Structures are given as structure tokens and as C-alpha cells.
Amino acid sequence: MDKDISIGLIGFGTIGTGVVKLLQDNGELIRKRLGARLVIKKIADIDITSPRQIEVDRQLLTTDVQEILDDPDISIVVELVGGCTHAKTIVLDAIRGGKHLVTANKALIASCGNEIFEAADEEKINIGFEASVGGTIPIIKTLKESLAGNNIDSIFGIMNGTCNYILTRMTSEKRDFQSVLMEAQEFGFAEADSSYDIEGIDTAHKLAICLSLSYGKRVELDDIYREGISKMSPLDIEFAGDLGYTIKLLAIAIRRWGMIEARIHPTMIPFDHILASVNGNFNAFHLMGDASGSVFLYGQGAGMMPTASAVVGDLIDISRDIMAGTWRRVPLRSYKKEEIEDIHLLPMDDVVTNYYFRFSAVDRPGVLSRISGILGKHDISISSVIQKEKKLDRDKGVPIVVTTYKAREKNVRAALEEIDNTLDDVVFGKTTLIRIEDESLR
Amino acid sequence: MDKDISIGLIGFGTIGTGVVKLLQDNGELIRKRLGARLVIKKIADIDITSPRQIEVDRQLLTTDVQEILDDPDISIVVELVGGCTHAKTIVLDAIRGGKHLVTANKALIASCGNEIFEAADEEKINIGFEASVGGTIPIIKTLKESLAGNNIDSIFGIMNGTCNYILTRMTSEKRDFQSVLMEAQEFGFAEADSSYDIEGIDTAHKLAICLSLSYGKRVELDDIYREGISKMSPLDIEFAGDLGYTIKLLAIAIRRWGMIEARIHPTMIPFDHILASVNGNFNAFHLMGDASGSVFLYGQGAGMMPTASAVVGDLIDISRDIMAGTWRRVPLRSYKKEEIEDIHLLPMDDVVTNYYFRFSAVDRPGVLSRISGILGKHDISISSVIQKEKKLDRDKGVPIVVTTYKAREKNVRAALEEIDNTLDDVVFGKTTLIRIEDESLR
Numbered sequence: 001m002d003k004d005i006s007i008g009l010i011g012f013g014t015i016g017t018g019v020v021k022l023l024q025d026n027g028e029l030i031r032k033r034l035g036a037r038l039v040i041k042k043i044a045d046i047d048i049t050s051p052r053q054i055e056v057d058r059q060l061l062t063t064d065v066q067e068i069l070d071d072p073d074i075s076i077v078v079e080l081v082g083g084c085t086h087a088k089t090i091v092l093d094a095i096r097g098g099k100h101l102v103t104a105n106k107a108l109i110a111s112c113g114n115e116i117f118e119a120a121d122e123e124k125i126n127i128g129f130e131a132s133v134g135g136t137i138p139i140i141k142t143l144k145e146s147l148a149g150n151n152i153d154s155i156f157g158i159m160n161g162t163c164n165y166i167l168t169r170m171t172s173e174k175r176d177f178q179s180v181l182m183e184a185q186e187f188g189f190a191e192a193d194s195s196y197d198i199e200g201i202d203t204a205h206k207l208a209i210c211l212s213l214s215y216g217k218r219v220e221l222d223d224i225y226r227e228g229i230s231k232m233s234p235l236d237i238e239f240a241g242d243l244g245y246t247i248k249l250l251a252i253a254i255r256r257w258g259m260i261e262a263r264i265h266p267t268m269i270p271f272d273h274i275l276a277s278v279n280g281n282f283n284a285f286h287l288m289g290d291a292s293g294s295v296f297l298y299g300q301g302a303g304m305m306p307t308a309s310a311v312v313g314d315l316i317d318i319s320r321d322i323m324a325g326t327w328r329r330v331p332l333r334s335y336k337k338e339e340i341e342d343i344h345l346l347p348m349d350d351v352v353t354n355y356y357f358r359f360s361a362v363d364r365p366g367v368l369s370r371i372s373g374i375l376g377k378h379d380i381s382i383s384s385v386i387q388k389e390k391k392l393d394r395d396k397g398v399p400i401v402v403t404t405y406k407a408r409e410k411n412v413r414a415a416l417e418e419i420d421n422t423l424d425d426v427v428f429g430k431t432t433l434i435r436i437e438d439e440s441l442r
Numbered sequence: 443m444d445k446d447i448s449i450g451l452i453g454f455g456t457i458g459t460g461v462v463k464l465l466q467d468n469g470e471l472i473r474k475r476l477g478a479r480l481v482i483k484k485i486a487d488i489d490i491t492s493p494r495q496i497e498v499d500r501q502l503l504t505t506d507v508q509e510i511l512d513d514p515d516i517s518i519v520v521e522l523v524g525g526c527t528h529a530k531t532i533v534l535d536a537i538r539g540g541k542h543l544v545t546a547n548k549a550l551i552a553s554c555g556n557e558i559f560e561a562a563d564e565e566k567i568n569i570g571f572e573a574s575v576g577g578t579i580p581i582i583k584t585l586k587e588s589l590a591g592n593n594i595d596s597i598f599g600i601m602n603g604t605c606n607y608i609l610t611r612m613t614s615e616k617r618d619f620q621s622v623l624m625e626a627q628e629f630g631f632a633e634a635d636s637s638y639d640i641e642g643i644d645t646a647h648k649l650a651i652c653l654s655l656s657y658g659k660r661v662e663l664d665d666i667y668r669e670g671i672s673k674m675s676p677l678d679i680e681f682a683g684d685l686g687y688t689i690k691l692l693a694i695a696i697r698r699w700g701m702i703e704a705r706i707h708p709t710m711i712p713f714d715h716i717l718a719s720v721n722g723n724f725n726a727f728h729l730m731g732d733a734s735g736s737v738f739l740y741g742q743g744a745g746m747m748p749t750a751s752a753v754v755g756d757l758i759d760i761s762r763d764i765m766a767g768t769w770r771r772v773p774l775r776s777y778k779k780e781e782i783e784d785i786h787l788l789p790m791d792d793v794v795t796n797y798y799f800r801f802s803a804v805d806r807p808g809v810l811s812r813i814s815g816i817l818g819k820h821d822i823s824i825s826s827v828i829q830k831e832k833k834l835d836r837d838k839g840v841p842i843v844v845t846t847y848k849a850r851e852k853n854v855r856a857a858l859e860e861i862d863n864t865l866d867d868v869v870f871g872k873t874t875l876i877r878i879e880d881e882s883l884r
Contacts, residue, residue, distance in 0.1 A: 149754030
């Protein structure tokens with residue numbers, strides 16, 4: 001007779017429903033692999049009356065979280081409440097009560113990871129958070145286990161499905177940001193309040209978790225440079241195409257000169273790079289290990305069953321530890337607690353990369369010469385120039401597109417400020433800047 | 443003071459050198475993650491005098507494998523001998539001697555896995571074989587752990603870098619198989635005796651291992667249908683392009699009607715599928731879990747450091763089990779031993795898929811009608827036809843390319859046999875058949 005491992009589920013929304021469904025549908029398969037049954041003993045939610053996509057015994061349902069926290073039979077708590085206030089109290093109470101934890105809550109791990117992990121270490125508690133980054137993609141396990149022998153030289157990730165969906169539609173249908181966003185909201189591919197996704201905050205939470213697993217220390221979210229996609233225009237997407245690039249919202253971490261670069265922004269990447277083929281609401285991670293070379297992982301970053309798959313993977317993992325009589329095999333941050341050091345993030349000013357600028361200028365000889373003069377003065381070398389007459393617009397001027405060789409962010413900002421301020425007789429408005437990643441992706 | 447875990451390395455070729463180098467270069471990083479030092483205590487090889495890319499203490503080197511097997515300090519043996527005869531003896535001796543094992547030997551695991559795993563279970567020994575399939579790609583761990591809650595509905599894999607390199611060059615440079623193969627051999631991208639790679643035998647070993655992890659039982663290698671790439675012609679690659687397809691040597695496993703389809707053959711896949719963007723000597727796996735949906739993993743399938751990365755990942759994994767005081771957390775075949783059942787492979791005759799045929803026919807009215815008549819008689823519906831005059835060759839005729847809707851392999855073979863035999867007044871030689879995977883990849 002196989003052992004039962006009792007689980008308490010807190011939060012019975014979409015993902016919670018998926019977890020219960022997966023344990024119902026594949027319970028026997030899981031038992032054959034694990035040698036134990038994963039049994040949902042209690043489900044807590046403020047709403048236990050609305051119908052779900054699945055049938056559950058009404059005896060399992062409660063509105064009182066405490067019933068789960070106080071149940072001595074329950075070994076693992078699955079926290080699917082989301083957010084940082086209520087969830088944090090629940091998680092800390094569960095840990096103090098000696099219960100292992102599985103969570104999909106990236107905001108919680110990114111913002112309160114230190115406090116939670118410390119409590120977990122004290123109480124000898126295991127925490128699974130595979131579902132918090134990249135949904136069904138095994139990014140956490142790959143960083144903590146498969147690539148444990150590697151220094152991670154870089155991470156390039158498409159970590160937000162909503163942004164990738166919007167950029168994909170803007171690219172394939174040559175449409176503007178607002179119209180695609182509104183349609184995405186209508187069809188449920190984007191939240192009504194989309195700023196958490198669109199402005200890259202969700203991506204920053206996920207990158208912070210990846211940084212901590214790769215380099216051993218929690219990063220302050222505010223230290224990660226972040227630009228969202230709301231200013232993307234179809235014109236820049238079209239020019240990018242002319243230059244052989246696709247635009248993606250990338251989360252980037254690069255190990256350089258003993259420091260870590262960490263930034264999130266719309267990025268031009270070469271058409272033929274595998275990240276460029278990640279379309280729609282998929283997520284993907286391009287990792288570069290110093291021994292492994294490129295490792296690329298791709299899958300659904302959200303959704304009921306893909307996320308449930310990751311939660312159940314963690315439940316099985318923790319159950320295996322329980323059955324092996326150990327409380328945790330792999331350190332939570334992938335480094336032993338006593339080895340965790342501060343990560344020094346490179347200031348954005350010191351980042352060196354390639355750039356795309358789109359100037360809106362009057363259609364008159366000599367303008368390019370004045371622009372390139374200022375760029376040169378700031379140590380920025382031009383790699384290519386496109387001037388297209390067809391785009392002429394009397395009020396906005398003609399677009400002049402310039403791409404650069406490697407340049408320093410600080411110099412770039414100074415140059416653009418000088419151009420926008422001192423060339424205002426020939427250059428209109430604020431110049432568009434998009435970073436290009438090419439060599440560092442190879 | 444951290445614990446030392448002593449390792450004996452058997453086989454000091456390219457991969458062995460990579461493993462020693464990685465433990466030298468990243469030893470301190472590994473110690474910080476693991477909380478123990480991985481120490482190479484002995485290295486056995488028949489050749490201990492030739493220079494390697496790294497410096498090692500000559501005291502570590504021996505030509506006598508027994509020195510490793512008899513050393514009571516050594517906890518883990520890394521077998522990098524390759525092949526099935528000598529390696530099998532070593533591995534069984536190591537297991538009987540109570541040593542855990544890490545191997546990159548796919549032939550051994552695929553052909554003798556049953557016997558080795560049984561011995562390991564008896565002796566409570568752990569075996570890591572991540573490096574045996576997909577090199578640096580964490581495919582074994584993903585199947586055994588991350589996706590443990592899923593039924594695996596399908597696996598589509600590019601599992602042999604040599605074949606993918608050759609097909610990529612044939613496609614991008616419109617060259618024929620022989621000339622690309624010879625060049626690949628010259629540059630060391632293909633073995634002098636390339637049949638193990640080219641004929642899909644290497645791929646069959648890897649698919650057999652994936653099948654066993656996904657469905658719970660070793661498969662007879664001979665039961666896996668297998669076609670290599672040596673008959674691929676630039677003409678078919680060109681027609682595939684016209685139809686929107688790229689040709690890859692795919693290893694395919696599909697769960698259907700309670701049976702498993704397992705086959706290896708050149709396959710047309712849509713340009714815009716992510717597998718189509720896997721070029722050169724990279725490997726990739728497109729998995730479909732019933733909860734996870736698509737999961738795609740990509741990386742270097744071979745090479746010194748990428749393979750060493752996987753070997754060291756296994757060394758860390760097994761060391762974590764040792765330090766947790768358990769001998770093995772995850773079953774070797776991903777199912778508990780007592781739950782392993784026979785896999786029923788669908789006979790190739792019963793496989794249903796889409797097909798591409800290229801007939802060489804005389805350029806005369808009525809030929810297509812006779813061909814399509816025979817296809818129809820065998821229940822094969824035509825989806826598209828291409829006839830290109832430009833390809834005219836007096837001795838070989840003009841190519842007529844036909845693609846089909848879903849058809850049964852048995853009917854396809856019968857139809858082509860009838861066409862090749864009874865239409866020999868208008869159709870020359872043997873008709874080319876290439877399978878198309880489209881819907882099942884979505």
C-alpha cells in the first residue's frame with residue numbers, strides 16, 4: 001500500500017483548479033512514478049460557491065485558511081493566492097507550522113524571498129517555486145540543478161506572454177500598440193489593468209529570481225533597469241525588419257567584468273536567432289553557461305494546465321525529499337546559504353551595447369552630418385543609416401534611422417539629449433532609442 | 443570544512459578531459475552550490491601518456507581500471523569508455539562494488555539498460571545518464587522530474603548533430619549529401635565511419651531512452667522504425683522549400699490509441715515551427731505533455747564542455763543524494779520499478795501521417811491521372827501536386843511531386859509498389875517517399 005502525502009491548497013482560482021484537475025486526471029500516473037499518492041486534503045478560498053471546471057467533494061472546501069495551517073496531516077501547502085500581503089502571512093505561518101510550500105507567486109519570491117527563505121531554513125522547510133518563472137518551462141530546475149556546474153554567462157529571456165503576444169501581433173499585422181492591446185484585453189490575453197505586464201514589472205520579478213539563482217543573492221527590484229513596450233511603434237518594427245531584426249521585450253542578465261548587467265527593454269534581435277522564433281504568448285529562456293554553451297528552453301509561461309504542471313512537478317519533487325527522509329536536497333537559491341554574496345549590478349550608465357536611433361528630421365541636406373557630428377563627439381560610431389523618403393510627414397519630418405557600433409549608454413543618452421536640444425531647428429520631438437543585441441546572443 | 447566526494451574517472455578522451463577541466467575551473471563554484479568538494483581521485487585510460495588540453499597530477503593516472511573499482515574512498519565512477527562490451531563489464535563491476543555511476547554511454551543504456559538498472563536497484567546504486575541523450579540539454583531531468591505530472595503525448599527530437607549539420611548545409615548551400623558529408627568528415631564534424639550517425643542508429647539509442655523514461659519500459663531497438671539521411675537529395679529539399687517545409691532527421695514518439703508510435707526518418711516540418719529553426723550541429727526536443735503543452739529544449743548535443751556540463755550536473759545530483767543520506771530519490775526509468783509495464787509499439791504499417799512523393803515520369807499527358815488513380819484505389823487522397831518542367835532530364839523524366847492528406851503507411855507502400863511496378867512505361871526508378879509532420883506538431 002502506497003503512502004499518502006496530504007496537500008492543502010490555498011487559492012482556488014484558475015491555477016488552483018488546474019492543480020486539482022491534474023491530480024485527479026493523472027493521479028495514478030503520479031503514484032506510479034512517485035510511489036505515493038498526492039491527496040488534496042483541504043482547499044481554502046474566499047469564494048467556495050462559484051462553479052469551477054471540475055467536481056470536488058464539498059467537504060474539502062473551506063473559507064478558513066487556518067483549517068489548512070492547523071491540520072497536522074497536511075505536509076505541503078500550495079499557495080496560489082498571489083500578491084505580497086495576505087500571501088506572505090500565509091506562507092510564513094505555513095513555514096512556522098512546519099509545512100513545506102509550493103508557490104507560483106513571483107512577486108512574493110522576488111520581493112520577500114529573503115525573509116521567507118530565512119524562515120524556511122530555520123524551520124527546515126522546502127519551497128518549490130518553479131511555477132513562478134516561465135510557467136511550465138523548467139527554468140528554475142535547470143538553473144539550480146542541470147547547469148549547477150556552470151557559471152551562467154548570460155540569460156536572455158522572453159518572460160511575459162502578454163508583451164510577446166502584443167509585439168507578435170504588431171509585427172505580423174503592422175498594427176499599433178493600442179489597438180492590439182485593446183483586442184488582447186477583449187479576448188482575455190491581457191489584464192484590464194495591464195501595466196504590471198506592459199511596463200515590465202512582471203518581467204522584473206522573474207528576472208530577479210533568475211539572477212538570484214544564477215548568482216546567489218536577492219537583487220533589489222529597483223536596481224534592475226526597466227522599460228516596457230507601450231511606446232513601441234509599427235514604424236520601428238518595420239525599420240527593424242529592414243535591418244534584419246525582430247523586436248522582443250527581453251530580460252537580460254550578462255556577467256561581465258565581475259559585475260552583472262540586468263536590464264529589461266524592447267530589444268532588436270537577429271531574425272535567425274532562435275529567440276526570434278518565439279511568437280504569441282510563449283515564453284523562452286536563452287541561457288549561456290561557460291561549459292554548456294547555449295541552452296534554450298521554451299513553453300507556455302502561463303495558463304491553467306501549463307502552470308499546474310509546474311506546481312505538480314514541485315509537489316512530486318518535495319514528496320520525493322519527504323520519502324527519502326530529507327527535508328531539502330538543493331539550496332533554495334542554488335548556493336549554500338553561507339556562500340551567498342552580494343550581487344553587484346552594473347549601473348545602466350556603464351552598459352555597452354549596440355543602438356538603433358530614429359530621428360525625425362526636416363528633409364534637408366546636412367542634417368545627417370550634424371547628427372553624426374554630435375554622435376562622434378560622444379564616442380558613438382555609426383554602423384548604418386537608412387533614410388526613406390516615403391515616410392515624409394510635413395509635421396513630423398522624415399525618419400532617419402541610425403544603428404551604432406558598441407557604445408556606452410551614458411554617452412548615448414548625452415548625445416541624444418544634445419541632439420534633441422541643440423538641433424531643434426531640424427530634429428523634431430524626442431528621438432527613439434532601441435537597443436540591439438546581436439554578438440552577445442551568439 | 444566541507445566534505446570531499448571522491449570520483450574515479452574511467453576513459454580520459456575528449457569528454458573525460460572536459461569533466462576534469464570543468465571540475466578544475468569551476469570547482470569552487472560547485473563547492474559553494476553543493477557544500478562539498480568533488481575530487482577526482484583516479485583517472486584510468488589505456489593511454490595515459492598522450493598530452494591532453496589540461497594539466498593533471500600524474501599520480502592520478504593509471505592504466506588499471508581495477509585501481510578505481512577497488513578504491514573504497516571512491517563514491518562515484520564516471521564511465522566514459524563508450525561501447526557495450528568493455529563498458530558493460532566496468533559498469534556492472536562498479537555497481538557490485540557499491541559505487542554510484544555517471545555515464546554518457548547511450549548505446550550501453552539503450553541496449554543493456556535493463557540488466558544494469560536491475561543490478562543498480564539490487565545494490566542501491568544511483569545512475570546518472572543525462573549526458574547520454576542530447577548532450578548538455580536537460581532532457582532526462584525534464585522527463586523524469588519537471589514533467590513527472592504529465593502524460594507525454596509526443597516527442598519530436600533532433601537528436602543527432604552530425605545529421606542536422608549535414609541537412610542544414612545541404613539546405614543552405616543546395617549541395618548533395620556526399621559532398622557535404624566528405625567536408626564534414628574533413629573538418630571533424632562527422633566520424634570517418636559515419637554510418638552510426640547517418641543511418642539513425644545513434645538517434646535510435648537516444649529515442650529508446652526517451653521512450654523508456656516517458657512510458658516506463660525498455661524498448662527493443664529493432665522495434666523502432668529507422669531511416670537515415672543518406673538518400674536525401676537536394677531536389678527534395680528544394681521541393682520541400684516550395685511547399686513551406688524544412689527537412690530534418692526527426693526521432694518521433696507519439697502516444698495514440700493506447701499504443702506508442704516510434705520512428706526515425708527524414709521528415710518535412712513547417713518552416714515556422716520552432717524545430718525548423720534548429721540548425722547546424724544543435725540538438726532539440728519538442729515535448730508535448732498533456733498538462734504542460736509544448737515544451738521545447740535546445741542546445742549542444744555533443745562536444746567536450748557541453749557534455750562535461752551534463753556529466754558534472756549528474757555528479758552534483760548524485761552527491762546531493764549522498765549528502766542527504768539517501769541513495770536515490772528518482773527512479774531510474776522515472777517509474778517505480780514495480781510499475782513498469784511493456785510498451786506496445788504501433789507497427790509501422792499502421793502509422794498514419796502525411797506524405798510527400800516524388801515520381802520521375804515521362805512528360806506526357808495522362809501520367810498524373812494514372813498515378814492518382816492508383817493512389818485513390820489505396821485510399822490515399824492527394825493534397826497538392828507540383829509538376830515543374832524546368833527539371834526535365836531525358837533519362838530520368840520530369841519530377842511530379844504529390845503531397846497527401848493523412849494516409850496509412852501500409853497503403854502508401856502498397857500504392858508506391860504498384861505504381862513503380864505497373865507504371866514502368868511512364869514512371870522511372872523507385873519513387874521517393876518523405877513523411878510530413880504538420881498537425882501533430884501543433
